[in-house]
Amino acid sequence: MMNKLSELFDALYFTASNKAKSVLLREYLATTCDPERGWAIAALAGTLQFTHYKRNTVKKLILERVDPVLFALSYDYVGEMSETVAHLWPNEPDPDFVMPTLSEFVAFMQTAKKSEIETQLIYLLNNCSPNLRWTLLKLGTGGLRVGLSARRLKHILAEYGQSHQAAVTVHDIENLWHGLTPPYTDLLLWLENSGPKPDISEKVVFHPVLLAHPLQEDDKEKVTYTDYLAEYKYDGIRVQIVVKDTEKALFSRTGDNISHSFPDVLADFNLPGVYDGELLAMREGVIGSFNDLQQRLNKKKPSKKLQAEYPCGLVLYDALFVPTSIVEPKKEKLTCQTEQSIKNICHLTLVERKRYLRATMQCFESTISLFSEAFTVHNTAELDQLRTEACSDPSGYTEGLMLKRKDSPYTPGRPKGVWYKFKRDAQLVDAVIMYAQRGHGKRSSFYSDFTFGLWQNDPAQDALSEQPKLLPIGKAYSGFTDIELKELDKWVRKNTIGRFGPVKEVNKTLVFEVAFDAAHASKRHKSGVALRFPRIHRIRWDKPALEADTLPIFKKTHQIK
Amino acid sequence: MPLTKHNHPEHWIQVRPAGLYCIPAETYIDPWQAVENAIITHGHADHARAGHENVWATPATMAIMRVRYGEQHSPAQHHIEFGERIQLPGAEPVFMTFYPAGHILGSAQVLLEYRGARLVMTGDYKRTPDPSCEPFVAIPCDVFITEATFGLPVFQHPPIQHEIQKLLSSLARFSERTHLVGVYALGKCQRVLLGLREAGYTKPIYLHGAMLKLVQLYQTFGFDFGECIAVSDVSDLNLLAGEVVLAPPSALTDRWSRKLPNVLTGMASGWMQIRARTKQKGAELPLMISDHCDWQELLDSISEVNPQEVWVTHGREDALMHQAQKMGYVARALRLVGYDDE
Structure with missing residues (x-):
């Protein structure tokens, strides 16, 4: 069974077309029993996790077997831990070895003690081929990366259901997904038309969100502005907050439960229902900057002090579920009682949902949430004007506008023409590449991760007194084409002047035009500057490095002290 | 000394x-x-x-x-x-x-x-x-x-027989697909030809134009590759479905290969051991054959x-x-x- 899984993963990895991947996976589902196939889905979806079998377990074990220098060089080259280990692990077959099934493996890894897990893992790896090892290692280290997104996986599951004449759409699966747990036996039986639809109504789960398309220039002519509501685009993180009976949870836009990071927000939020909004730094209803919010991000257990120093709040812009008691007697006013059960309003239009949202917020007082007001834009000129204002707002918490179709229901995914985002333009800076490192994943073994910097002083003047000096302001590894990737790799190899482990120092001669969303002060970098979402916009093969930008001018333009 | x-x-x-x-x-x-x-x-x-x-x-x-x-x-x-x-x-x-x-x-x-x-x-x-x-x-x-x-x-290169067998299995399983295999024109091409013949593959093997001169040169040195046909000499390219075509790696993704029917792309190189390298070459069938x-x-x-x-x-x-x-x-x-x- 494990062999079959390994063959599936390999085939999915090397197959390019989505159609062929779907055939492969459906073939596997049709010919594999429960719960094996459900665990395979969990591995593909990234929902299979073990407490005591992780990346670090693997790293520790390999370093007990392989020269650390050779391991580091190999890992640097291969760019992927599981694959590196799969190749390096010494073969020590035992003639009596019997391969466990996937479900036996999962059960063992979930229940065994840490020391037992290590012993068993060593025994398994000793007896496997490199391909099988890769599969076993991937189950523990996570991030399968066989070129199957979570969304594609759900599409394939829907196709599998349709091939069994089950009345199932990808939306059904999206809506159920976060209420289900591996090995998904109930889901699979339902898809095969031999079981009821799984019931998740009692669970506090994430509901996949409605995503926006960027508003392109040619969209502006297609859009009838009066069909849309406009809102400010707040510069925080998109969240979904779910309150059911006594349970509450806060989810990121991808469905990660981030409740633990914002206990203060959850504690003060008491609106029963499911709400879509933006999490922002906020003190007593006054919104703070993204920089403030950043102090709170990725903190698993924020201290009381941190919570007090950087309080957060929500701006709500949509509702998926509201209290059942909120009824709509007439168009104008909604009434409320204090009952806690909730109802789904996703099928209603945006205008209706916003009315429900406002009414709910009026009934259930909340000190930490604001309502996102909508307004109407009449033409392109007005739209451009408003965006410019939103982007240059001195308080800095809006980063553009949203346009949302008034008559649209709330559908998960990224439907066309429903929501548009019209963000501020990327900013640009000419920086000099200083260091390069090999990439991971599809950029494996190419020098593709770059650190770039700005001149500390104007090099034209500096040159007279001393060697001009660069200070790093950021790192980027995206934004170039595959052809440029190869050219850059070649350039790095030819221009290496020093090595620090896997990092190569290069000649300070090549300029990147770097695009970024925002620049702010940072204590972490010597330059005192950090960029948000930097990516390489253009490679300036033509530009002399001495003409790249300087730090003092950059700081002045971006008001960084 | x-x-x-x-x-x-x-x-x-x-x-x-x-x-x-x-x-x-x-x-x-x-x-x-x-x-x-x-x-x-x-x-x-x-x-x-x-x-x-x-x-x-x-x-x-x-x-x-x-x-x-x-x-x-x-x-x-x-x-x-x-x-x-x-x-x-x-x-x-x-x-x-x-x-x-x-x-x-x-x-x-x-x-x-x-x-x-x-x-x-x-x-x-x-x-x-x-x-x-x-x-x-x-x-x-x-x-x-x-x-x-x-x-x-x-890097541990498997025996070439093992990799040739992979190609033959794929030909049997996907008999409707043209198996286009990227090989360097000098050395790898001839080695793969000999490997296929040694494994008992007797059908004609089709070659990209860039391979021809060097294959002929090897023949003057006495190598017998069996029947090799230039793709340019094939009147109906649809007949190549289910056949083996050897081409230089650069031709795998260019216009030339688009005219072949239902292509399954392979690549014969020692680099194919690294999964990402196979993807980077646009290949679906990695053959770890190294010189x-x-x-x-x-x-x-x-x-x-x-x-x-x-x-x-x-x-x-x-x-x-x-x-x-x-x-x-x-x-x-x-x-x-x-x-x-x-």
């Missing part, structure tokens, strides 16, 4: 911008620019370039250079057989002998002898059996200059030759240098940067 200040190769071998240079013989090995005197280890384009005044190469390598660059690729072409010891130009005698490197047809290692010191430059080489060329021989020497293309312990040593072959070669010093050239020098030092050898990296990865 012990190495001394008087004869140590570090005093008479240099890395120059044009390549590896032997000072007393005034001669380069595999230079990447046109020079006065050039020893050429084998016919791959990044090692054998046109336009040198004097070229010393094996007869097969010289024939390959003539196919690639024309009869007059160099005014003075010195054909040197394996094992033939000759004196190179220069006031003080430097002797040179070629030994088989097992890389491709005609590929040679270069033994240089100067003031009693012996230096072997392997060029590209491999140890696994290959019917398309003479097998590598280990030559005792003081300084052993080895390539390190696959110089990382992750270089894998890690273990590199280590075995060093032990077998047992030199005083190991110098590591192009490829993953750091790891091999580290390992050679652990094995007790003096090791250094030459950092020749002009050669392609494979």
